[in-house]
């Protein structure tokens with residue numbers, strides 16, 4: 001049963017088509033990254049799912065049911081950084097949030113602990129680092145112990161330490177069994193934190209699926225020999241050869257039409273009289289795959 005299932009969601013702002021026929025499923029227990037450049041529709045999509053906006057067309061289910069207040073109570077959301085009171089402590093701020101969201105105050109120590117803020121719970125919010133402020137924001141989304149968290153760009157504006165703190169927290173929450181849906185334009189973050197990804201460009205879904213499947217779509221082999229020119233001629237004759245590029249160091253990066261076992265390639269080259277001095281399986285990073293997808 002998907003936690004969230006989108007069917008052909010479209011949304012326009014006047015003439016701007018912010019989302020166009022977007023469909024994908026978020027599996028339970030996943031850390032699902034919605035990845036796209038600025039203006040690709042990530043916030044619009046999360047706003048529709050969290051009932052801040054309504055879609056023009058299409059529909060979606062939450063926990064396999066029509067969205068209702070009951071399902072939404074099982075989802076903690078963080079669409080923008082909440083306006084915490086600067087002079088109040090983290091604890092007092094969470095009391096305010098708990099009152100607004102009608103969540104029990106008894107849950108406050110638990111969420112502070114999860115966010116690693118127990119030791120500083122009585123310090124004024126204004127004394128917090130940016131990373132701590134964002135962790136407090138995530139703690140506020142965790143009040144009531146929802147099974148699902150929706151976070152819009154949780155690392156936005158943070159320094160590397162803050163990014164790392166938030167990343168660690170997201171991973172811990174995932175390990176504790178939460179499903180996390182997060183928008184991000186940080187490819188590195190999606191690659192390191194997310195199990196699944198949906199890539200949006202100008203409101204259209206380019207692809208979605210497990211991060212591993214996206215990254216490994218285009219494995220390639222990097223090869224070199226004492227005579228790379230001769231090697232190039234040989235490689236181009238390989239029955240599965242598709243395309244090739246040369247690195248600044250003169251190594252050949254080869255994409256085949258179908259998976260080619262490195263050992264078999266080594267054998268094949270030696271049969272053609274070429275001995276490989278370099279043979280490495282390289283994976284395109286999600287960043288490369290993403291840039292290629294969004295440029296096309």
Ligand SMILES: Nc1ncnc2c1ncn2[C@@H]1O[C@H](COP(=O)(O)OP(=O)(O)OP(=O)(O)O)[C@@H](O)[C@H]1O
Pocket residue numbers: 013016017018036037038039040041042043044045185
């Ligand atoms: N309230 C609005 N009125 C008009 N156009 C809007 C509005 N909100 C968003 N848009 C437009 O809709 C498109 C999608 O915007 P959206 O904020 O959903 O993208 P995003 O991927 O979240 O971008 P960012 O990473 O910059 O936040 C953009 O072209 C944006 O300019």
